[in-house]
Amino acid sequence: MxxxxxxxxxxxxxxxxxxxxxxxxxxxxxxxxxxxxxxxxxxxxxxxxxxxxxxxxxxxxxxxxxxxxxxxxxxxxxxxxxxxxxxGGALGPQDAAEAALIDQWTLLAVTAIEAPALEIMLVTNAGGDGTPEGQAAIAIAAERLRRPLQRLETHLKAHGHLVGGRFTVADLNLAECLRYAQAHPALIGEFPAVESWLKACQVRPAFQRMWAARMAEPA
Ligand SMILES: N[C@@H](CCC(=O)N[C@@H](CS)C(=O)NCC(=O)O)C(=O)O
Missing domain, CATH: 3.40.30.10 (Glutaredoxin)
Known part of the structure; x- marks a missing residue:
């Protein structure tokens, strides 16, 4: 167990x-x-x-x-x-090539997405989006995200998902790292395929179940 x-x-x-x-x-x-x-x-x-x-x-x-x-x-x-x-069944890799692609997107999530996305969330939650210093920090983090987000946008426009044309653990990993940047809706809005893919990940019943439990937990 x-x-x-x-x-x-x-x-x-x-x-x-x-x-x-x-x-x-x-x-x-x-x-x-x-x-x-x-x-x-x-x-x-x-x-x-x-x-x-x-x-x-x-x-x-x-x-x-x-x-x-x-x-x-x-x-x-x-x-x-x-x-x-x-x-993982269909959410996991079906062969070595899919395993490698899942690794690739997972590593992109933690190396190129997570830190600047987290910075946006932390600064916003601390009220920094209302101060010039906070706005500057958010602008720098957003700029760091634009290149990987453009890469994602092009891929998602062509394939709908990250690997194998279906929802896999790669989508889950990346969606969770990118979630922090949703504190900056205008940035996400620059990438419509990313925005709708993220929405589709987050309407899944399992995400909703996790999210409801998270919201029920004391902040
Ligand atoms: N790279 C690690 C990061 C883990 C991490 O930073 N966890 C936070 C909570 S989200 C934590 O335990 N913080 C307590 C601490 O660092 O003292 C992972 O993805 O699991």
Whole structure:
């Protein structure tokens, strides 16, 4: 049985979305980020990323973490790709070429998309879009995203999805990294194929289920 550590309001959303897609049972341990707690080391603090018990699972002190049959994985997209490869059905690779393409889009997601998209979300959530410094930071992050987004736009216009003309774990991985940039709707609107693909990913019942659970969790 899979054990997945991490609250919904974290990158645990990625494997949880996939587990819901595949209807796979798992034990969910809602470990929370230590920095979100007033006193992570207090005796009555909930299980968190600085708890000794969790550090025995992931010494890096980050969520998500995945444990199954002695295999421990502590990178969200390594977790999704492993699940997809081993029991993903149509959401996983059907041959070596698809496996390579899924790796390619996953790596693009984490190297070219995630950091600037996250910057946009963090600055916006902190109210920085109302200050000149914040606006400048958002403009720089948006500019960093335009080249990979143009690459995606061209690909999605031609193929509809990232790999194999169907929804796969590659779409899930990339949609989750790009989600942070939705705090800048005008930027996403510059790329209509990306915008409608993202919408299609996020209306999937498994995403909606994950999102409802996330929204129900205290902020
Ligand atoms: N590259 C890692 C990043 C994991 C990560 O940064 N997790 C955050 C929550 S989304 C965390 O645990 N932060 C707590 C900390 O770094 O102290 C992944 O994708 O799994």
């Amino acid at each position: 899979i054990t997945l550590y991490g609250v919904f309001r974290s990158r645990a959303s990625r494997p949880i979305w996939l587990l819901y897609e595949l209807d796979l049972p798992f034990i969910h341990v809602p470990v929370i980020q230590a920095y979100r707690l007033p006193q992570a080391s207090a005796p009555d603090a909930p299980l968190n990323t600085a708890s000794p018990e969790f550090l025995r699972v992931n010494p890096l002190g980050q969520i998500p973490a995945f444990v199954e049959d002695g295999l421990v994985l502590t990178e969200s997209l390594a977790i999704t790709n492993h699940i997809a490869r081993t029991r």
